[in-house]
Amino acid sequence: KQEVTQIPAALSVPEGENLVLNCSFTDSAIYNLQWFRQDPGKGLTSLLLIQSSQREQTSGRLNASLDKSSGRSTLYIAASQPGDSATYLCAVRDQAGTALIFGKGTTLSVSS
Amino acid sequence: KAGVTQTPRYLIKTRGQQVTLSCSPISGHRSVSWYQQTPGQGLQFLFEYFSETQRNKGNFPGRFSGRQFSNSRSEMNVSTLELGDSALYLCASSLASAGVADTQYFGPGTRLTVL
Numbered sequence A: 001k002q003e004v005t006q007i008p009a010a011l012s013v014p015e016g017e018n019l020v021l022n023c024s025f026t027d028s029a030i031y032n033l034q035w036f037r038q039d040p041g042k043g044l045t046s047l048l049l050i051q052s053s054q055r056e057q058t059s060g061r062l063n064a065s066l067d068k069s070s071g072r073s074t075l076y077i078a079a080s081q082p083g084d085s086a087t088y089l090c091a092v093r094d095q096a097g098t099a100l101i102f103g104k105g106t107t108l109s110v111s112s
Numbered sequence B: 001k002a003g004v005t006q007t008p009r010y011l012i013k014t015r016g017q018q019v020t021l022s023c024s025p026i027s028g029h030r031s032v033s034w035y036q037q038t039p040g041q042g043l044q045f046l047f048e049y050f051s052e053t054q055r056n057k058g059n060f061p062g063r064f065s066g067r068q069f070s071n072s073r074s075e076m077n078v079s080t081l082e083l084g085d086s087a088l089y090l091c092a093s094s095l096a097s098a099g100v101a102d103t104q105y106f107g108p109g110t111r112l113t114v115l
Helices: none
Strands: A004-007 A010-014 A019-025 A032-038 A044-051 A056-059 A062-067 A072-077 A086-093 A100-102 A106-111 B005-007 B010-013 B019-024 B031-038 B042-050 B053-057 B064-068 B074-078 B087-094 B110-114
Touching: A004 A086, A010 A019, A019 A032, A019 A086, A019 A106, A032 A062, A032 A072, A044 A056, A044 A062, A044 A072, A072 A086, A100 B031, A100 B042, B005 B087, B010 B019, B019 B087, B019 B110, B031 B074, B042 B064, B042 B074, B053 B064
Parallel strands: A010 A106, B010 B110
Antiparallel strands: A004 A019, A019 A072, A032 A044, A032 A086, A056 A062, A062 A072, A086 A100, A086 A106, B005 B019, B019 B074, B031 B042, B031 B087, B042 B053, B064 B074, B087 B110
Protein backbone atom coordinates (compact mmCIF):
# COMPACT_ATOMS: atom_id res chain seq x y z
CA LYS A 1 0.00 0.00 0.00
CA GLN A 2 1.38 3.36 -1.06
CA GLU A 3 2.26 5.72 1.79
CA VAL A 4 3.38 9.32 1.41
CA THR A 5 5.35 11.11 4.13
CA GLN A 6 6.24 14.80 4.36
CA ILE A 7 8.98 16.14 6.57
CA PRO A 8 9.01 18.47 8.40
CA ALA A 9 5.41 18.80 9.54
CA ALA A 10 5.95 22.51 10.22
CA LEU A 11 8.58 25.05 9.27
CA SER A 12 9.13 28.70 10.23
CA VAL A 13 11.57 30.87 8.29
CA PRO A 14 12.31 34.58 7.92
CA GLU A 15 11.42 36.30 4.68
CA GLY A 16 13.99 35.91 1.90
CA GLU A 17 15.22 32.44 2.83
CA ASN A 18 15.45 29.64 0.29
CA LEU A 19 13.86 26.47 1.59
CA VAL A 20 13.26 22.83 0.73
CA LEU A 21 10.21 20.73 1.53
CA ASN A 22 10.56 16.97 1.41
CA CYS A 23 8.18 14.24 0.28
CA SER A 24 8.83 10.50 0.27
CA PHE A 25 6.71 7.61 -1.01
CA THR A 26 7.01 3.89 -0.44
CA ASP A 27 6.07 2.50 -3.88
CA SER A 28 8.04 3.81 -6.86
CA ALA A 29 5.38 2.62 -9.31
CA ILE A 30 3.66 5.99 -9.58
CA TYR A 31 1.98 7.66 -12.53
CA ASN A 32 2.91 11.19 -11.52
CA LEU A 33 3.44 13.44 -8.51
CA GLN A 34 1.75 16.73 -7.80
CA TRP A 35 2.50 19.50 -5.30
CA PHE A 36 -0.36 21.57 -3.91
CA ARG A 37 -0.78 24.55 -1.66
CA GLN A 38 -3.66 24.91 0.80
CA ASP A 39 -4.55 28.08 2.65
CA PRO A 40 -6.48 27.72 5.93
CA GLY A 41 -10.06 26.56 5.37
CA LYS A 42 -9.66 26.63 1.61
CA GLY A 43 -9.34 24.18 -1.24
CA LEU A 44 -6.11 23.06 -2.87
CA THR A 45 -4.18 25.02 -5.47
CA SER A 46 -2.05 22.99 -7.85
CA LEU A 47 1.56 24.18 -7.96
CA LEU A 48 3.50 21.67 -10.06
CA LEU A 49 2.89 18.31 -11.72
CA ILE A 50 5.80 15.99 -12.49
CA GLN A 51 5.18 13.00 -14.73
CA SER A 52 6.92 9.77 -13.73
CA SER A 53 9.32 10.10 -16.69
CA GLN A 54 10.41 13.62 -15.69
CA ARG A 55 13.06 14.69 -13.19
CA GLU A 56 11.91 18.22 -12.38
CA GLN A 57 9.47 21.02 -13.08
CA THR A 58 9.80 24.75 -12.50
CA SER A 59 7.29 27.54 -12.09
CA GLY A 60 8.51 30.97 -11.05
CA ARG A 61 10.23 30.69 -7.67
CA LEU A 62 9.21 27.05 -7.31
CA ASN A 63 11.18 24.02 -8.43
CA ALA A 64 10.12 20.43 -7.82
CA SER A 65 12.30 17.40 -8.39
CA LEU A 66 11.42 13.73 -8.57
CA ASP A 67 13.64 10.70 -7.94
CA LYS A 68 11.41 7.69 -8.46
CA SER A 69 14.08 5.12 -7.69
CA SER A 70 14.62 6.49 -4.19
CA GLY A 71 10.95 7.40 -3.69
CA ARG A 72 11.62 11.08 -3.07
CA SER A 73 10.50 14.48 -4.25
CA THR A 74 11.56 17.94 -3.09
CA LEU A 75 9.89 21.31 -3.50
CA TYR A 76 12.36 24.18 -3.54
CA ILE A 77 11.03 27.67 -2.80
CA ALA A 78 13.41 30.52 -3.61
CA ALA A 79 13.40 33.86 -1.81
CA SER A 80 10.43 33.07 0.42
CA GLN A 81 7.76 35.71 1.08
CA PRO A 82 5.07 36.06 3.77
CA GLY A 83 2.48 35.26 1.08
CA ASP A 84 4.04 31.80 0.76
CA SER A 85 2.71 30.92 4.22
CA ALA A 86 0.39 27.95 3.75
CA THR A 87 0.30 24.17 4.00
CA TYR A 88 2.11 22.39 1.17
CA LEU A 89 0.87 18.96 0.18
CA CYS A 90 2.55 16.32 -1.91
CA ALA A 91 0.43 13.69 -3.70
CA VAL A 92 1.28 10.73 -5.90
CA ARG A 93 -1.05 9.33 -8.54
CA ASP A 94 -1.44 5.57 -8.34
CA GLN A 95 -0.61 3.31 -11.27
CA ALA A 96 -4.27 3.15 -12.25
CA GLY A 97 -3.96 6.88 -12.81
CA THR A 98 -7.05 7.84 -10.88
CA ALA A 99 -6.57 8.31 -7.12
CA LEU A 100 -4.22 10.84 -5.55
CA ILE A 101 -2.53 9.64 -2.36
CA PHE A 102 -1.59 12.55 -0.15
CA GLY A 103 0.99 13.23 2.51
CA LYS A 104 -0.07 15.05 5.69
CA GLY A 105 1.58 18.25 4.50
CA THR A 106 4.17 20.74 5.68
CA THR A 107 2.82 23.94 7.23
CA LEU A 108 5.09 26.83 6.27
CA SER A 109 5.20 30.16 8.06
CA VAL A 110 7.27 32.98 6.56
CA SER A 111 7.76 35.99 8.81
CA SER A 112 8.50 39.50 7.58
CA LYS B 1 -12.73 29.90 -17.38
CA ALA B 2 -14.62 29.27 -14.16
CA GLY B 3 -13.02 26.93 -11.63
CA VAL B 4 -14.46 23.96 -9.83
CA THR B 5 -17.51 24.95 -7.81
CA GLN B 6 -18.99 23.11 -4.86
CA THR B 7 -22.32 23.63 -3.13
CA PRO B 8 -23.17 24.15 -0.42
CA ARG B 9 -20.05 25.56 1.18
CA TYR B 10 -21.16 24.78 4.73
CA LEU B 11 -23.56 22.22 6.15
CA ILE B 12 -24.66 21.29 9.64
CA LYS B 13 -26.47 17.99 10.11
CA THR B 14 -27.32 15.68 12.99
CA ARG B 15 -26.39 12.06 13.41
CA GLY B 16 -28.51 9.66 11.38
CA GLN B 17 -29.41 12.17 8.69
CA GLN B 18 -28.23 12.00 5.13
CA VAL B 19 -26.58 14.68 3.01
CA THR B 20 -25.94 15.38 -0.66
CA LEU B 21 -23.02 17.48 -1.87
CA SER B 22 -22.67 18.86 -5.36
CA CYS B 23 -19.67 19.55 -7.59
CA SER B 24 -19.50 21.30 -10.96
CA PRO B 25 -16.19 20.66 -12.76
CA ILE B 26 -14.28 23.02 -14.99
CA SER B 27 -15.92 23.23 -18.39
CA GLY B 28 -14.62 20.43 -20.61
CA HIS B 29 -13.33 18.31 -17.75
CA ARG B 30 -14.73 14.79 -17.76
CA SER B 31 -13.16 13.35 -14.62
CA VAL B 32 -14.42 14.23 -11.14
CA SER B 33 -12.86 12.93 -7.93
CA TRP B 34 -13.96 13.32 -4.31
CA TYR B 35 -11.74 13.52 -1.24
CA GLN B 36 -12.38 13.76 2.49
CA GLN B 37 -10.06 15.89 4.62
CA THR B 38 -9.90 15.56 8.41
CA PRO B 39 -7.26 16.76 10.89
CA GLY B 40 -6.46 13.20 11.93
CA GLN B 41 -6.45 11.32 8.62
CA GLY B 42 -5.54 14.11 6.22
CA LEU B 43 -6.81 13.88 2.65
CA GLN B 44 -8.30 10.55 1.66
CA PHE B 45 -9.63 9.48 -1.74
CA LEU B 46 -13.33 8.63 -1.86
CA PHE B 47 -14.10 7.89 -5.52
CA GLU B 48 -13.54 9.01 -9.10
CA TYR B 49 -16.02 9.30 -11.96
CA PHE B 50 -15.32 9.53 -15.65
CA SER B 51 -18.06 9.78 -18.27
CA GLU B 52 -20.73 8.85 -15.71
CA THR B 53 -18.88 5.68 -14.63
CA GLN B 54 -17.15 5.11 -11.31
CA ARG B 55 -13.58 4.17 -12.19
CA ASN B 56 -12.07 3.88 -8.75
CA LYS B 57 -13.20 3.80 -5.15
CA GLY B 58 -11.35 4.39 -1.91
CA ASN B 59 -11.67 2.51 1.33
CA PHE B 60 -14.86 4.02 2.69
CA PRO B 61 -18.08 2.32 3.85
CA GLY B 62 -21.06 1.93 1.55
CA ARG B 63 -22.76 4.88 3.28
CA PHE B 64 -20.66 7.02 0.94
CA SER B 65 -21.87 7.00 -2.63
CA GLY B 66 -21.70 9.20 -5.66
CA ARG B 67 -22.79 9.68 -9.21
CA GLN B 68 -21.94 11.73 -12.26
CA PHE B 69 -24.34 13.22 -14.75
CA SER B 70 -24.03 13.56 -18.51
CA ASN B 71 -22.84 17.17 -18.13
CA SER B 72 -20.00 15.90 -15.86
CA ARG B 73 -21.51 17.44 -12.74
CA SER B 74 -21.20 15.12 -9.79
CA GLU B 75 -22.93 14.53 -6.48
CA MET B 76 -21.87 12.58 -3.46
CA ASN B 77 -24.24 11.29 -0.82
CA VAL B 78 -23.56 10.25 2.74
CA SER B 79 -26.33 8.34 4.49
CA THR B 80 -26.79 7.68 8.22
CA LEU B 81 -24.34 10.38 9.22
CA GLU B 82 -21.89 9.73 12.04
CA LEU B 83 -19.92 12.24 14.12
CA GLY B 84 -16.74 11.04 12.39
CA ASP B 85 -18.08 12.17 9.02
CA SER B 86 -17.43 15.78 10.01
CA ALA B 87 -14.84 16.92 7.50
CA LEU B 88 -14.01 19.13 4.56
CA TYR B 89 -15.16 17.37 1.39
CA LEU B 90 -13.18 18.36 -1.68
CA CYS B 91 -14.00 17.79 -5.29
CA ALA B 92 -11.40 17.82 -8.06
CA SER B 93 -11.73 17.75 -11.82
CA SER B 94 -9.35 17.02 -14.66
CA LEU B 95 -9.45 16.65 -18.41
CA ALA B 96 -8.36 13.00 -18.27
CA SER B 97 -8.25 13.09 -22.06
CA ALA B 98 -7.70 9.60 -23.50
CA GLY B 99 -7.39 8.33 -19.93
CA VAL B 100 -4.19 10.32 -19.27
CA ALA B 101 -3.77 11.32 -15.65
CA ASP B 102 -3.22 15.05 -15.76
CA THR B 103 -3.43 17.94 -13.32
CA GLN B 104 -6.31 17.84 -10.89
CA TYR B 105 -7.98 21.13 -10.01
CA PHE B 106 -9.73 21.38 -6.68
CA GLY B 107 -12.82 23.25 -5.60
CA PRO B 108 -13.12 25.23 -2.34
CA GLY B 109 -14.75 22.33 -0.53
CA THR B 110 -17.89 21.74 1.52
CA ARG B 111 -17.44 21.91 5.28
CA LEU B 112 -19.76 19.30 6.85
CA THR B 113 -20.38 19.34 10.59
CA VAL B 114 -22.29 16.46 12.15
CA LEU B 115 -23.77 17.13 15.61
